[in-house]
Amino acid sequence: MNKHIKKVAVIGSGIMGSGIACHFANIGVEVLLLDIVPRELTDKEKSQGLTLQDKVARNRLVNDSLASALKSKPSPIYHQKFADRISTGNLEDDISKVAKVDWIIEVVVERLDIKKQVFENLEKHRTPGTLITSNTSGIPIKFMSEGRSEDFQKHFCGTHFFNPARYLKLFEIIPGPETLPEVLDFLNGYGEKFLGKTSVVAKDTPAFIGNRVGIFSIQSLFHTVKEMNMTVEEVDKLTGPVIGRPKSATFRTVDVVGLDTLVHVANGISENCKDDERHELFALPDFIQTMMNNKWLGSKTGQGFYKKVKNDKGNSEILTLDLDTMEYRAKKSAKFSTLELTKTIDKVVDRFPVLVDGKDKAGEFYRKSFGQLFAYVSHRIPEISDELYKIDDAMKAGFGWEHGPFQIWDAVGLDKGLELIAAENQTAADWVNDMKAAGIDSFYSVKDGNTYYYDIPKKEMTKVPGQDAFIILDNIRKSKEVFKNSGVVIEDLGDGILNCEFQSKMNTIGGDVLAGLNRAIDLAEKDFQGLVVGNQAANFSVGANIGMIFMMAVEQEYDELNMAIKMFQDTMMRMRYSAIPTVSAPHGMTLGGGCELSLHADKVVAAAETYIGLVEFGVGVIPGGGGSKEFALRASDSFKKGDVELNVLQEYFLTIGMAKVSTSAYEAYDLGILQHGKDIVVVNKDRQIATAKEYAKLMAESGYTQPPKRKDVKVLGKQALGMFLVGTDSMEASHYISEHDKKIANKLAYVMAGGDLSEPTMVSEQYLLDLEREAFLSLCTERKTLERIQHMLKTGKPLRN
Numbered sequence: 001m002n003k004h005i006k007k008v009a010v011i012g013s014g015i016m017g018s019g020i021a022c023h024f025a026n027i028g029v030e031v032l033l034l035d036i037v038p039r040e041l042t043d044k045e046k047s048q049g050l051t052l053q054d055k056v057a058r059n060r061l062v063n064d065s066l067a068s069a070l071k072s073k074p075s076p077i078y079h080q081k082f083a084d085r086i087s088t089g090n091l092e093d094d095i096s097k098v099a100k101v102d103w104i105i106e107v108v109v110e111r112l113d114i115k116k117q118v119f120e121n122l123e124k125h126r127t128p129g130t131l132i133t134s135n136t137s138g139i140p141i142k143f144m145s146e147g148r149s150e151d152f153q154k155h156f157c158g159t160h161f162f163n164p165a166r167y168l169k170l171f172e173i174i175p176g177p178e179t180l181p182e183v184l185d186f187l188n189g190y191g192e193k194f195l196g197k198t199s200v201v202a203k204d205t206p207a208f209i210g211n212r213v214g215i216f217s218i219q220s221l222f223h224t225v226k227e228m229n230m231t232v233e234e235v236d237k238l239t240g241p242v243i244g245r246p247k248s249a250t251f252r253t254v255d256v257v258g259l260d261t262l263v264h265v266a267n268g269i270s271e272n273c274k275d276d277e278r279h280e281l282f283a284l285p286d287f288i289q290t291m292m293n294n295k296w297l298g299s300k301t302g303q304g305f306y307k308k309v310k311n312d313k314g315n316s317e318i319l320t321l322d323l324d325t326m327e328y329r330a331k332k333s334a335k336f337s338t339l340e341l342t343k344t345i346d347k348v349v350d351r352f353p354v355l356v357d358g359k360d361k362a363g364e365f366y367r368k369s370f371g372q373l374f375a376y377v378s379h380r381i382p383e384i385s386d387e388l389y390k391i392d393d394a395m396k397a398g399f400g401w402e403h404g405p406f407q408i409w410d411a412v413g414l415d416k417g418l419e420l421i422a423a424e425n426q427t428a429a430d431w432v433n434d435m436k437a438a439g440i441d442s443f444y445s446v447k448d449g450n451t452y453y454y455d456i457p458k459k460e461m462t463k464v465p466g467q468d469a470f471i472i473l474d475n476i477r478k479s480k481e482v483f484k485n486s487g488v489v490i491e492d493l494g495d496g497i498l499n500c501e502f503q504s505k506m507n508t509i510g511g512d513v514l515a516g517l518n519r520a521i522d523l524a525e526k527d528f529q530g531l532v533v534g535n536q537a538a539n540f541s542v543g544a545n546i547g548m549i550f551m552m553a554v555e556q557e558y559d560e561l562n563m564a565i566k567m568f569q570d571t572m573m574r575m576r577y578s579a580i581p582t583v584s585a586p587h588g589m590t591l592g593g594g595c596e597l598s599l600h601a602d603k604v605v606a607a608a609e610t611y612i613g614l615v616e617f618g619v620g621v622i623p624g625g626g627g628s629k630e631f632a633l634r635a636s637d638s639f640k641k642g643d644v645e646l647n648v649l650q651e652y653f654l655t656i657g658m659a660k661v662s663t664s665a666y667e668a669y670d671l672g673i674l675q676h677g678k679d680i681v682v683v684n685k686d687r688q689i690a691t692a693k694e695y696a697k698l699m700a701e702s703g704y705t706q707p708p709k710r711k712d713v714k715v716l717g718k719q720a721l722g723m724f725l726v727g728t729d730s731m732e733a734s735h736y737i738s739e740h741d742k743k744i745a746n747k748l749a750y751v752m753a754g755g756d757l758s759e760p761t762m763v764s765e766q767y768l769l770d771l772e773r774e775a776f777l778s779l780c781t782e783r784k785t786l787e788r789i790q791h792m793l794k795t796g797k798p799l800r801n
Helices: 013-024 044-047 061-071 079-083 097-102 112-123 152-156 181-194 209-229 232-237 251-257 259-272 286-294 350-358 363-380 386-397 405-412 415-424 428-438 511-527 546-554 558-576 593-600 628-640 646-658 666-670 686-702 718-733 739-752 764-781 781-797
Strands: 008-010 030-035 086-090 103-106 131-134 156-162 170-175 198-202 306-310 316-321 328-330 444-447 451-456 460-463 481-484 489-496 499-503 530-535 583-587 587-592 604-606 610-613 679-684 713-715 761-763
Touching: 008 013, 008 097, 013 030, 013 061, 013 079, 013 086, 030 097, 030 628, 061 079, 061 086, 061 686, 079 086, 079 481, 097 112, 097 679, 103 112, 112 131, 131 181, 152 156, 156 181, 170 181, 170 386, 170 489, 170 546, 181 198, 198 386, 209 363, 209 386, 232 251, 232 316, 232 363, 251 259, 251 306, 251 646, 259 286, 259 489, 350 405, 363 415, 363 718, 386 405, 386 451, 386 499, 405 415, 405 583, 405 764, 415 428, 415 530, 428 593, 489 511, 489 686, 499 511, 511 558, 511 781, 530 686, 546 558, 546 781, 558 583, 558 764, 583 686, 587 593, 587 764, 593 610, 604 610, 610 646, 610 666, 628 646, 628 713, 628 764, 646 718, 646 739, 679 686, 718 739, 739 764
Parallel strands: 008 030, 008 103, 030 086, 103 131, 131 156, 170 198, 499 530, 530 583, 583 604, 587 610, 604 679
Antiparallel strands: 156 170, 306 316, 316 328, 444 451, 451 460, 481 489, 489 499, 713 761
């Protein structure tokens, strides 16, 4: 199907509808967002003399919903200006406009009768050939299209986005009885390439794939909690980051999503899956029923498994629900010896064998949980999916699991998983035993950089489709390794392009990483054509290794610290002034030194979800790896465009001084970190390394030439320095900043002004780097700075004096 999506209509403006509308606006699609006309006026509208015939009143529901969504945190939109791509209306006055859209997405209340009524009205105006889909979370697709035209049914299916639509990657596509195969193929590709999703074609079964397995996992856990007499805190400790799940773990996640939402899906599965071998687990435990009766639904009602209150001192405090007494109490700490054994295991996948062998309550919990999960997912094939990898994809993309059930099973071993299943008096599906009998002992394997899965009908390993657009570093790291030290792995991506992948904790940049970066450039200049700096960890880099800086400063090893900072600066300059093109591929947190590296690359290929900024002020210093210099240089380049010089320089100064961090890659353009016409944004992070490689290759093949070092940076000297110093004096006098904050700001002002030169002057980058390094080192001698660094090391949070 050769189809171009230029405009979509979203029918229903609730949390989900507005979120979907915003995400289509994120990727540049024009959106028509429609909702019903209100049945009566508000008091405010009455006081304004409005009637139900006035457009303001008729569009109130849709406009209020969209406005609420745009104000929510985290934001559903990459940049507030993208909201201009959304136009609003109502289903009486504006429904005829759907004739001019390419895709209609229904997102109304989860009631079949209402959905069918909406489809009947839409068909009166829909242009034949237009895609039309329902964002249902569980209503059978086959029932929705009954009675509709042949063309409608051929172009109709379910497209289930997960909430929030911007952040959760799962995009389930559920065919109806008459859906054309080319429609499914188109939506599968569009979801992956344009929406940045993990597209999964599911069967039309209750709750589809993600919610069927996800709700089972939660319901199973609810019953296990009571059986093992566990606390809310214990469960959230065991089901969070330690096993590659979100920090909100289980109970806090339920509070955020809403207990009523979970119960609605669980009841739907219970009613519609009578033949499910674990049907009894979808019945609500007594404590859940009590919470429903009391309307303790979570964040939306102010209390759920957790409750935020004010204590006697007026400070906020989080209380926890005691599942035995059903009363709220002070939070208790949860500690397990098994978890202590995993503290030195960085990779989550390597922790699972240790966790299931635990000798305490944690070990017992994991054995029970995984045993039940393994059995359950084995029996869902072929009911909900013919391919096991789709179940893993759905759980990773929809529920934020780092590893899917079959990947976890592989981690503990096939035989161990069968042992856990048997211990729970469960059985695995016959195909698992057939697989074992055939001598295949894992669900996945890697060959020539590609992932293969066990194909049950074929009874052999088959390549997971759709990998050609991706480069999976986990798959090529060993076979394509060119160099490795304790901080980086350098891989050959093919076509003459190297990749330098950080491997330090949180991808911090220390001496080993800098040495690895220099080695990567050396290798690329000698035997390759270009270099990508990228990884597929949770975050690109949280910045420089401040622990190393702290130790040098405390020991007053200032010569060594000076050399370390100079090495950082010199490495960043090599990123810019090497004989080969360098491409940075930031994503997630890209802070401090990680940001500085991207500032110095020839090109940045950023994931849309990149939170990038220079945050050094939070630890009492200025950017010392070229960031302060670079902002002075970029300000100078803006001078040449005729911009007001002091105003431009002040904007760059405030970006550093306020430690601004973008909430998306698109906001990074506003901060001057990404540059229009040079840097690009990719929505699907899975494509990022492959895209960065292609740009590095293109630059090399286009005749990349090492640029000359800049000596034409215009600095304003005393003119700018005076303005900054007056400003910081005023800020301190007004108690907006502390004395130490003022000292940091004045150091930054001195660097960005180019010192106290008597008049505007052209200087070199090295001149500014020397000023930057001197300022950084002087701040490291300050007691307040050391206190801030120490606080950051202990808490992970900046300290404000």
